[in-house]
Amino acid sequence: MRVGLHVSIASGLDAAVDYAARLGCTAIQIFSGNAKTYRVASFEASAFARFQERRLAAGIDPAAFHTSYLINLATDDAKIRAGSLRLLKNDLQVAAAGGVAYVNTHLGSYGNRPRAEGFAQVVTALEEALSATPPGVTLVMENSAGAGQLCGGTLEELGELVRAVGHPQLGVCLDTAHSWGAGYALNDKDGVDRFVEAAAQAVSLERVCMFHFNDTQIPLGGHRDRHYHIGEGNIGFAGFRALAAHPELRDKVAILETPGDEADDARNMQTVRMIFEGALA
Ligand SMILES: [Zn+2]
Ligand SMILES: [Zn+2]
Numbered sequence: 001m002r003v004g005l006h007v008s009i010a011s012g013l014d015a016a017v018d019y020a021a022r023l024g025c026t027a028i029q030i031f032s033g034n035a036k037t038y039r040v041a042s043f044e045a046s047a048f049a050r051f052q053e054r055r056l057a058a059g060i061d062p063a064a065f066h067t068s069y070l071i072n073l074a075t076d077d078a079k080i081r082a083g084s085l086r087l088l089k090n091d092l093q094v095a096a097a098g099g100v101a102y103v104n105t106h107l108g109s110y111g112n113r114p115r116a117e118g119f120a121q122v123v124t125a126l127e128e129a130l131s132a133t134p135p136g137v138t139l140v141m142e143n144s145a146g147a148g149q150l151c152g153g154t155l156e157e158l159g160e161l162v163r164a165v166g167h168p169q170l171g172v173c174l175d176t177a178h179s180w181g182a183g184y185a186l187n188d189k190d191g192v193d194r195f196v197e198a199a200a201q202a203v204s205l206e207r208v209c210m211f212h213f214n215d216t217q218i219p220l221g222g223h224r225d226r227h228y229h230i231g232e233g234n235i236g237f238a239g240f241r242a243l244a245a246h247p248e249l250r251d252k253v254a255i256l257e258t259p260g261d262e263a264d265d266a267r268n269m270q271t272v273r274m275i276f277e278g279a280l281a
Pocket of ligand 2: 175177178225226227
């Protein structure tokens with residue numbers, strides 16, 4: 001597995017690459033712009049060309065965008081839906097221009113509407129986004145912790161979306177903290193084996209291109225989204241070691257979205273490296 005961090009772009013794209021390189025990342029995830037607004041990204045295309053050059057020189061590949069947290073493709077609010085699609089399409093375009101392989105997005109919440117109606121709309125939105133996506137970029141749907149009416153809380157629902165859209169550039173990201181929150185016990189080898197088998201059945205592992213490696217302190221099936229330091233939560237060393245050692249996941253990418261400052265990031269990356277070394281021993 002190639003491993004990296006979600007890195008802040010507050011100090012620019014060059015600083016983001018330097019940060020990832022300093023901490024030993026072989027992959028990277030960033031926001032393409034401000035994650036808390038519907039305004040589209042402000043970086044110039046040339047900045048992303050430079051980003052690509054710089055990160056490849058540092059051995060950091062692939063790169064992923066995480067879309068804005070505001071994106072909601074399942075909502076019945078037409079304005080939010082339109083704004084969400086605009087952001088998603090923009091990220092897909094910028095990714096294609098900047099050599100960014102993955103655009104990871106949350107799907108949003110059905111709110112009070114019937115699930116079937118919201119599901120059909122998510123399918124339409126994904127189709128529309130993908131129809132305008134140049135080759136080389138994969139739109140990656142991130143699983144949710146399944147709270148309330150959140151879309152994508154089960155492997156089955158993600159698999160249904162993959163099949164309903166039927167587009168080769170649609171993939172899935174499995175966030176370990178969200179999976180745990182949704183009730184998948186990833187804290188030992190048996191649990192991880194069952195989870196990977198269930199993902200293979202429901203989604204197909206070919207479509208699972210990315211993992212978010214986050215530990216969490218919430219109880220199993222707690223349906224909350226709280227990230228914690230690797231090995232220091234309920235998933236623990238055994239869970240991450242089983243994921244790192246799983247033969248079917250060797251060519252996947254793992255991105256940490258753990259909390260804290262650079263010292264925390266350095267510790268989490270070191271922990272993951274140790275886990276991988278142990279898993280290979
Ligand atoms: Zn995540
Ligand atoms: Zn999360």
